[in-house]
Amino acid sequence: MKDFLLQVTSQQELVPGVFSLTLKGFTQEYEPGQFVQVEVAENYEPFLRRPISICDVEDNNLQLVYRLKGRGTKLLAKKKPGDKVRVLGPIGYGFPLKSQRATLIGGGIGVPPLLGLAKKMHGQGMEVTALLGFKNKEEAILLSEFAKYADLQVATLDGSSGRRGLVTELITNKDDLVYACGPEGLFRTLETLGVKGYYSLEKRMACGVGVCLGCNITVIKDEKELRQRVCHDGPVFPIGSVKWGD
Amino acid sequence: MIDIGGAKLKNPFMSASGCFGYGQEFAKIMELNSLGAIVVKGVSLEPWPGNKGVRVAETPAGMLNAIGLENPGIDYFLTHYLPWLNEKKIPVVVNIVGRSVDEYALVAQRLNETGVTALELNISCPNVKEGGIAFGTSKEKAFEVVSAVRKETSLPLWVKLSPNVTDIVEMALAVEEAGADALTLINTLTGMVIDIETGKPLLGNLTGGLSGPAIKPIAVRMIYQVAQKVKVPIVGVGGITSLDDALEFFMAGASAVQVGSALFRDPLLLSRLPGELESYLAKKQTNLGAIIGLARRNS
Ligand SMILES: Cc1cc2nc3c(=O)[nH]c(=O)nc-3n(C[C@H](O)[C@H](O)[C@H](O)COP(=O)(O)OP(=O)(O)OC[C@H]3O[C@@H](n4cnc5c(N)ncnc54)[C@H](O)[C@@H]3O)c2cc1C
Ligand SMILES: Cc1cc2nc3c(=O)[nH]c(=O)nc-3n(C[C@H](O)[C@H](O)[C@H](O)COP(=O)(O)O)c2cc1C
Ligand code: FES
Numbered sequence: 195m196k197d198f199l200l201q202v203t204s205q206q207e208l209v210p211g212v213f214s215l216t217l218k219g220f221t222q223e224y225e226p227g228q229f230v231q232v233e234v235a236e237n238y239e240p241f242l243r244r245p246i247s248i249c250d251v252e253d254n255n256l257q258l259v260y261r262l263k264g265r266g267t268k269l270l271a272k273k274k275p276g277d278k279v280r281v282l283g284p285i286g287y288g289f290p291l292k293s294q295r296a297t298l299i300g301g302g303i304g305v306p307p308l309l310g311l312a313k314k315m316h317g318q319g320m321e322v323t324a325l326l327g328f329k330n331k332e333e334a335i336l337l338s339e340f341a342k343y344a345d346l347q348v349a350t351l352d353g354s355s356g357r358r359g360l361v362t363e364l365i366t367n368k369d370d371l372v373y374a375c376g377p378e379g380l381f382r383t384l385e386t387l388g389v390k391g392y393y394s395l396e397k398r399m400a401c402g403v404g405v406c407l408g409c410n411i412t413v414i415k416d417e418k419e420l421r422q423r424v425c426h427d428g429p430v431f432p433i434g435s436v437k438w439g440d
Numbered sequence: 441m442i443d444i445g446g447a448k449l450k451n452p453f454m455s456a457s458g459c460f461g462y463g464q465e466f467a468k469i470m471e472l473n474s475l476g477a478i479v480v481k482g483v484s485l486e487p488w489p490g491n492k493g494v495r496v497a498e499t500p501a502g503m504l505n506a507i508g509l510e511n512p513g514i515d516y517f518l519t520h521y522l523p524w525l526n527e528k529k530i531p532v533v534v535n536i537v538g539r540s541v542d543e544y545a546l547v548a549q550r551l552n553e554t555g556v557t558a559l560e561l562n563i564s565c566p567n568v569k570e571g572g573i574a575f576g577t578s579k580e581k582a583f584e585v586v587s588a589v590r591k592e593t594s595l596p597l598w599v600k601l602s603p604n605v606t607d608i609v610e611m612a613l614a615v616e617e618a619g620a621d622a623l624t625l626i627n628t629l630t631g632m633v634i635d636i637e638t639g640k641p642l643l644g645n646l647t648g649g650l651s652g653p654a655i656k657p658i659a660v661r662m663i664y665q666v667a668q669k670v671k672v673p674i675v676g677v678g679g680i681t682s683l684d685d686a687l688e689f690f691m692a693g694a695s696a697v698q699v700g701s702a703l704f705r706d707p708l709l710l711s712r713l714p715g716e717l718e719s720y721l722a723k724k725q726t727n728l729g730a731i732i733g734l735a736r737r738n739s
Contacts, residue, residue: 195468195469196469197469197707197708233705238501238652238653238681238702238705239500239501240498241498241499241501241502241503241652241653241701241705242498242503242704242705243704243705282707398494398495398496398497399496400496400503400505400701400704401459401703401704401707402704403465403466403707404461404465405459405460405461405465405466405481405703406458406459406496406505406507406704407458407481407490407495407507407510408495408496408505408507409495409496410490410495410510421489421510426465439492440492440493
């Protein structure tokens with residue numbers, strides 16, 4: 195982990211409201227699933243950094259894909275090539291690779307961090323299936339990129355792209371190790387289906403590095419309840435290990 | 441060397457409690473030895489689970505926290521965190537929290553002969569429903585808890601005051617009389633954020649403690665007022681984000697300062713401040729002692 199001052203090389207609106215930002219000079223190794231803490235303005239307003247997952251790193255170019263939400267992401271979207279952005283990372287523990295086959299399941303803005311994962315798995319000769327779910331065709335992102343590394347299937351709620359319905363309805367092989375990122379509802383469905391694997395959580399953060407305890411959750415490990423920090427001990431946790439509602 | 445009520449520090453910059461954990465995370469990105477001391481997260485007698493729901497919220501020029509003093513308890517601190525800190529030879533100031541006078545006193549007792557540099561009594565945390573609040577906002581209660589802890593320890597005893605009071609000077613005088621060796625000012629101010637989508641308070645605990653630049657002028661004012669009335673040294677904290685901010689605290693009357701939530705945004709700030717102060721003093725051809733309380737002497 196290091197605090198980098200990186201230069202913007204590109205800022206692109208992939209679909210309305212979702213941007214891809216590329217920053218030059220990210221010289222640290224990373225695991226897919228890890229994230230960075232991004233300073234969105236140089237003065238102290240807004241006060242906190244914003245946690246954004248690493249989508250991909252290629253030749254020290256860090257790619258972040260983010261959705262406009264509030265003040266911070268709006269300021270981030272104003273950055274232009276040549277601007278400098280402070281980025282702390284990589285933070286946390288990413289997805290562990292443990293098998294020869296894997297199913298990646300992404301919902302909405304949870305899709306980006308799975309791209310770096312698909313690429314890494316593909317690079318290691320793994321057989322990768324990517325199931326991506328979006329509200330509609332207009333919100334579908336990174337499809338051609340995923341197609342390079344994985345057998346890709348898409349679901350949309352309105353059926354405007356791929357199959358109509360929830361992304362979890364695309365699951366055919368329940369024996370594959372699952373790697374998921376998306377809303378809590380998706381994770382709960384995966385738990386109900388009884389699949390094994392990992393999910394990447396989101397929780398409001400202040401420090402992002404494990405010192406403030408703003409992001410603590412209860413996790414069940416070896417039948418014991420443990421307090422864990424999503425930023426420092428996650429954001430990736432085994433499917434079924436999180437006690438929801440903290 | 442700087443002397444804060446018997447605690448000897450090599451420079452006047454420390455982490456603020458709750459904003460630096462027990463040092464292990466920041467050790468990965470900075471040299472902990474650049475600090476005057478580490479003030480660790482509040483430690484209680486038994487483990488505390490903290491608050492449920494959303495615990496942090498950004499606010500104008502700052503943030504609210506309602507962690508609820510989650511911590512693993514004094515035994516775990518002594519066996520899992522302190523040995524590592526002692527090995528690093530960094531002065532450790534242990535922030536103590538409790539729900540009753542006895543709990544505070546018992547934690548203080550457990551810290552005798554453990555090698556820690558000082559105790560900092562958090563009598564001011566506004567988050568915990570049962571504890572904190574009563575001690576920090578009543579001068580009788582504050583006197584009682586500080587006196588009880590004083591009996592248990594000969595370590596330098598710092599008392600961290602709550603700003604959520606009408607008369608900060610009265611509180612400062614009460615804890616000084618009870619035997620405090622130094623005062624830390626200030627803890628967070630109680631605030632609230634409402635989520636207009638749900639129409640409910642955003643934090644699980646409903647209220648939280650406000651920190652960051654938003655509270656800096658209040659901290660400076662309180663230090664200025666208290667420094668005129670007490671003999672013990674003051675450790676300033678609240679909204680420091682730069683050397684210029686720290687200088688305001690020194691000039692108001694603080695002998696040392698702590699940096700808290702600014703680290704969430706600028707994690708390397710504390711590693712830069714000692715060097716920046718030295719350069720400043722050299723350029724101005726002065727020393728820290730001459731700056732402390734300057735604003736009071738000038739007004
Ligand atoms: C580990 C992690 C990885 C993430 N990865 C991505 C990603 O790759 N792409 C992406 O678009 N978003 C991601 N998010 C969510 C992203 O952090 C928020 O959308 C963003 O912080 C919103 O900031 P804002 O100022 O635009 O919104 P505001 O609502 O104005 O933010 C106000 C405060 O709430 C916090 N906040 C608001 N929504 C969230 C949220 N969903 N999760 C955590 N904190 C939030 C902000 O950080 C800020 O402190 C991730 C979150 C986490 C915790
Ligand atoms: C997340 C968080 C946790 C805190 N925990 C403690 C604590 O355990 N004990 C304590 O005395 N103060 C605690 N504080 C208060 C800080 O030590 C400090 O007094 C306050 O944040 C003001 O300083 P700042 O503006 O530099 O953050 C905490 C503050 C924050 C933001
Ligand atoms: S955000 Fe501070 S501990 Fe996770």
